[in-house]
Amino acid sequence: MYCFFGVLIGxxxxxxxxxxxxxxxxxxLPATFKVTPVSSFIMLAGIYYGxxxxxxxxxxxxxxxxxxxxxxxxxxxxxxxxxxxxxxxLGIAAFGSFIAGTFAVIALTFVAPPLAGMALKxxxxxxxxxxxxxxxxxxxxxxxxxxxxxxxxGFGLILSGVGMDTIGGEFRFTYGIRMLLDGIPMxxxxxxxxxISEVLLNLETEIRRDLLTNRVKNLLPTLKDWADSIWSxxxxxxxxxxxxxxxGGGAVxxxxxxxxxxxxxxxxxxxxxxxxxxxxxxxxAANNAAAGGAFIPLLTLGIPANPVVAVLLGSLIIHGLQxxxxxxxxxxxxxxxxxxxxxxxxxxxxxxxLPLIPLWIQVLKVPYFLLYPLIFLFCLVGSYSIENNxxxxxxxxxxxxxxxxxxxxxxxxxxxxxxxxxxxxLETTLRQSLILSRGEFSIFVSRPISLGFLIVAALLLxxxxxxxxxxxxxxxxx
Amino acid sequence: xxxxxxxSGIFWFFFSGLIxxxxxxxxxxxxxxxxxxxxxxxxxxxxxVLSIAVIVRAWMGRKAEEPESAIFGKxxxxxxxxxxxxxxxYAFFMETLGFIPITxxxxxxxxxxxxxxRWGFAVLVSVAVTxxxxxxxxxxxxxxxxKGLLGFLRF
Numbered sequence: 001m002y003c004f005f006g007v008l009i010g011x012x013x014x015x016x017x018x019x020x021x022x023x024x025x026x027x028x029l030p031a032t033f034k035v036t037p038v039s040s041f042i043m044l045a046g047i048y049y050g051x052x053x054x055x056x057x058x059x060x061x062x063x064x065x066x067x068x069x070x071x072x073x074x075x076x077x078x079x080x081x082x083x084x085x086x087x088x089x090l091g092i093a094a095f096g097s098f099i100a101g102t103f104a105v106i107a108l109t110f111v112a113p114p115l116a117g118m119a120l121k122x123x124x125x126x127x128x129x130x131x132x133x134x135x136x137x138x139x140x141x142x143x144x145x146x147x148x149x150x151x152x153x154g155f156g157l158i159l160s161g162v163g164m165d166t167i168g169g170e171f172r173f174t175y176g177i178r179m180l181l182d183g184i185p186m187x188x189x190x191x192x193x194x195x196i197s198e199v200l201l202n203l204e205t206e207i208r209r210d211l212l213t214n215r216v217k218n219l220l221p222t223l224k225d226w227a228d229s230i231w232s233x234x235x236x237x238x239x240x241x242x243x244x245x246x247x248g249g250g251a252v253x254x255x256x257x258x259x260x261x262x263x264x265x266x267x268x269x270x271x272x273x274x275x276x277x278x279x280x281x282x283x284x285a286a287n288n289a290a291a292g293g294a295f296i297p298l299l300t301l302g303i304p305a306n307p308v309v310a311v312l313l314g315s316l317i318i319h320g321l322q323x324x325x326x327x328x329x330x331x332x333x334x335x336x337x338x339x340x341x342x343x344x345x346x347x348x349x350x351x352x353x354l355p356l357i358p359l360w361i362q363v364l365k366v367p368y369f370l371l372y373p374l375i376f377l378f379c380l381v382g383s384y385s386i387e388n389n390x391x392x393x394x395x396x397x398x399x400x401x402x403x404x405x406x407x408x409x410x411x412x413x414x415x416x417x418x419x420x421x422x423x424x425x426l427e428t429t430l431r432q433s434l435i436l437s438r439g440e441f442s443i444f445v446s447r448p449i450s451l452g453f454l455i456v457a458a459l460l461l462x463x464x465x466x467x468x469x470x471x472x473x474x475x476x477x478x
Numbered sequence: 479x480x481x482x483x484x485x486s487g488i489f490w491f492f493f494s495g496l497i498x499x500x501x502x503x504x505x506x507x508x509x510x511x512x513x514x515x516x517x518x519x520x521x522x523x524x525x526x527v528l529s530i531a532v533i534v535r536a537w538m539g540r541k542a543e544e545p546e547s548a549i550f551g552k553x554x555x556x557x558x559x560x561x562x563x564x565x566x567x568y569a570f571f572m573e574t575l576g577f578i579p580i581t582x583x584x585x586x587x588x589x590x591x592x593x594x595x596r597w598g599f600a601v602l603v604s605v606a607v608t609x610x611x612x613x614x615x616x617x618x619x620x621x622x623x624x625k626g627l628l629g630f631l632r633f
Binding site for chain 1: 482483485486490493494497500504508509510511512513514515516517518521522524525528529531532535554557558561562565566568569570572573577581584585588589593595603607611615620621622623624
C-alpha cells in the first residue's frame with residue numbers, strides 16, 4: 001500500500017513542473033513519522049523512482065520537463081507529439097523505464113550484499129577519499145562552470161560545520177542564534193534550494209503550456225518502434241545504472257549522457273531533435289536505471305549518490321537507522337523490504353502509468369496561479385512538521401532566496417547539498433584518519449582503496465585543465 | 479554572465495575571507511590533532527582562490543561580451559518581493575495566529591492581491607484549500623499544526 005502511494009505520488013510529482021522528487025520527499029517526510037521505518041522508506045523511495053516515470057509525460061505533452069531528469073526527453077518527445085506520435089513516445093518511455101528500473105533492482109539485489117560486506121573493511125581514510133571523489137565527480141559532471149560547482153561544494157562543506165563540533169563539543173558558526181545550534185537542517189535546506197527557489201523563478205516569467213491533449217493515442221509502440229529503440233534502452237540502462245552507483249552521478253547526468261551516446265551511435269543523427277524515438281527511449285531508461293543504482297551506495301555504504309538520495313538518507317536517520325554496511329544485518333527488513341517493493345513498484349508504475357495519462361493531463365491543466373501557492377503551503381507545513389519548529393521554516397525560506405540567487409548567478413545546488421550532507425562525515429573521517437596516522441597525510445595514499453579513490457579525484461581535477469572539457473551545457477543549448 | 483560572475487566572485491572572495499578568520503579563531507589544531515576550524519579554514523582558503531579565478535575569468539570575458547544583460551528582470555520583481563514577504567510573515571505568525579487563520583490569510587493575499595483574482599473567488603478557494611489541507615495534514619497525516627488563536631476550540 002505504501003509502495004502504491006509512493007509511486008503514485010512520485011508520478012504526480014514527476015508530472016508537475018516545478019516540484020522535484022527531492023523537495024517532494026522532504027515535504028512528505030514528516031507525514032511518515034507515524035508509520036514503521038520500512039513502510040516510510042518504501043513510500044519515499046517510491047516517490048523517487050516514480051518521479052522518473054512521471055517526468056516524461058510532461059516533457060512529451062507540454063515540452064516542459066516535469067523534473068530535471070526529463071529535460072532531454074523534451075527534445076524528441078515533444079517533436080514526436082507534434083507529429084501525432086505522443087502515444088508511442090509515452091509508451092516507449094514507460095516500457096523503457098520499466099525495463100531499466102527492473103534491471104537496476106535485479107542488479108541491486110545481487111550487488112548490494114557483497115558490497116556491504118566489502119564496505120565493512122573500509123576505515124576512515126577510505127570513507128574520506130570516497131566522499132572526496134563523490135563531491136568532485138558531481139562538480140566535474142555539473143552542467144555549468146566546474147569552478148563555480150567547486151565553490152558550491154565548499155559552501156556546502158562550510159554549512160555542514162554549523163552547529164556543534166561532534167569531536168570537540170564546541171559550537172561553530174552559530175553566533176548565538178538558537179536555530180543554528182543544531183546545525184543547518186538538511187530537509188528544509190533542500191526544500192528551499194529546490195522547491196521555493198524554483199517557484200520564485202517561475203513567478204518571474206509566465207509558464208506557457210501548449211498541452212497536446214488530442215494527440216494521445218496508440219500508446220503501445222509498434223514492432224518498428226521496438227526495433228528502433230531496444231538497443232537505446234539497453235545502452236541507457238547499463239550507462240544509467242553505473243552513473244547512478246557512482247556518488248556524484250545521478251539520473252539527470254545519466255539522461256544527458258545517454259542522449260549524447262544515442263546521437264553519436266545513430267546512423268541518422270540529423271533526426272535527433274526532430275522526433276527520434278531513440279532520443280526518448282535511451283534517456284528515459286537511463287534516468288530510471290540511475291535512480292535504482294543510486295540505492296546501492298546508500299544502502300551499502302551510507303553514502304548518498306545525489307541530493308534526492310541524500311533526503312532519503314535523512315529519512316532513515318530520522319527513523320533511527322544508520323545507513324551503511326551494518327544496515328543489512330541490523331535492519332534486514334528495511335534493506336530487503338525496499339528491494340522487494342522496488343520490483344513491485346516498477347510493475348505498478350507500468351500498469352498504472354499508461355491508463356492514468358488522461359488523469360495526468362487533467363493535473364497539467366491546473367493553472368499555475370493555483371499550483372504555486374499549494375507548493376508553498378506544502379513546503380511551509382512540511383518544514384514545520386519535521387520538528388514543529390518555526391526556525392526550520394525560516395531556514396527553508398532563507399535557502400529559497402539563496403537558491404533563487406544561485407540560479408540567477410548560475411550556481412548549481414546539487415554540489416552544495418551533497419557536500420552539506422557528507423560534510424560532517426567527511427570532517428570526522430579526515431580528523432580520525434589524521435589522529436590515527438599521527439598527522440601523516442600518507443595514510444590516504446598508503447592504503448590501496450583510498451589511493452585508488454584519490455587517483456580518480458586527482459584525474460577529475462586535472463582533466464578539465466589538460467583537455468577541453470566537453471560541457472553538458474552545450475547539449476542543453478542544442 | 480560576466481557581470482554576474484564579477485559580483486558573485488567578489489562576494490565569495492569576502493565570504494571565504496570571513497570564514498578563514500572565523501575558522502582560525504575556532505582553532506586549527508595541529509596535524510596530529512586537527513582542531514574544529516581545520517577543515518573549514520582550508521576549504522575557505524581554496525574557495526578564496528577559486529573566487530579569484532571566477533573574477534579574473536569574468537573580467538577577461540567582459541570585453542568580448544559587451545553589452546551585458548541585467549541579472550534581475552524588472553518584470554515581476556515586486557511580485558516576488560511581496561510573495562517572499564508574505565511567506566516570512568506566515569512563518570513568524572504561524573504559531574501566534576495558528577494554521578487555519580494564517581493559511582487563509584496567505585491564500586487570500588496570494589490569490590486576491592498578487593494574482594488579482596476576483597475577491598469572491600479568492601476567498602472561496604482559500605477557504606476550500608485551508609479546510610482540505612487541515613483535514614489532510616492534521617486529521618489524516620496527524621501533523622501537529624499550530625493551533626494559535628483557535629486553540630480554545632480543541633478540534
